[in-house]
Amino acid sequence: MMDDTEQPLITNEFLQVVSLIPYGKVATYGQIAKLSGLPKHARHVGFALKKLDNHSDLPWYRVVNSQGKISLQKENERGENLQVLKLQNEGVFIVDGKINLKQYQWNTYE
DNA sequence: AACATGACCCTAA
């Protein structure tokens, strides 16, 4: 039997890392890619997340770009961004559409 | 196979 469980990409690696982002913290696309061992694939992190369903358990909303801005532009009927709401709900302050990474970025050192 | 696209990143100006 053929067992073609081959992934479109190494998507699972990305999602694995995303699931590790602590509550109330955020990580950048590049950071996720790097931690997954694929530093050149920052773009594909977003690509992988886009293919997710909104009812996924993954904290996809904790992923922002390197400038601390929300990359997802999609809005609901109220003109609100779901990612913004999710983050604010975790206590992440967003000023002028930007997040202070110095304060909220997931520090993988230690 | 070639071309366009993308929830990006980095540097220069």
Place this chain on the structure above:
DNA sequence: CTTAGGGCCATGT
């Protein structure tokens, strides 16, 4: 501070 350009590479057509 913002914008522009080049780099990157899997996916879709």
